[in-house]
Amino acid sequence: MSLPVVFRGLADNDVHEIQAWYEARQPGLGTRTRAFLDFVVAIMNRMATTFARITVNPEVCTGKPCIRGLRFPVSRLLGLLAAGQTREEILKAYPYLESPDIDEALAYAASLAEDETVEIVTG
Numbered sequence: 001m002s003l004p005v006v007f008r009g010l011a012d013n014d015v016h017e018i019q020a021w022y023e024a025r026q027p028g029l030g031t032r033t034r035a036f037l038d039f040v041v042a043i044m045n046r047m048a049t050t051f052a053r054i055t056v057n058p059e060v061c062t063g064k065p066c067i068r069g070l071r072f073p074v075s076r077l078l079g080l081l082a083a084g085q086t087r088e089e090i091l092k093a094y095p096y097l098e099s100p101d102i103d104e105a106l107a108y109a110a111s112l113a114e115d116e117t118v119e120i121v122t123g
Contacts, residue, residue, distance in 0.1 A: 050107075050111065051104055051107070051108050051111075052104075053067060053068050053100060053101055053105075054066070054067070054074060054104060054105070055067075055068060055069045065108065067097060067101045067104075067105065068101065070096060070097075072094070072096075072097065074105045074108055077090070077101070077102065077105045078105055078106075081105075081106070087099065087102055090102065
């Protein structure tokens with residue numbers, strides 16, 4: 001199992017240490033904890049391979065998905081679009097954004113809408 005770098009603030013060595021910690025403890029983890037960690041790793045893998053312009057960093061916007069490490073959450077961009085602003089209006093108002101950022105934010109939202117919700121029943 002590989003753990004990709006989607007948390008841009010982590011160095012490669014940090015990622016390897018996290019991966020080693022997870023793999024060393026996986027057999028001893030409880031079923032729910034292991035299922036949760038597997039889910040998190042799967043999401044991180046998908047984000048790392050699919051959404052190069054969407055970054056997650058605990059030190060930027062409290063870990064919310066952002067556009068290219070900027071302090072501009074994906075949710076804010078989606079909110080502007082939902083409010084009726086055009087791509088051109090958004091790019092003019094926020095010159096540090098690029099047209100592909102909007103495309104990827106929409107693809108990211110579509111991907112989240114396709115996710116299944118699985119209820120973990122205890123006991």
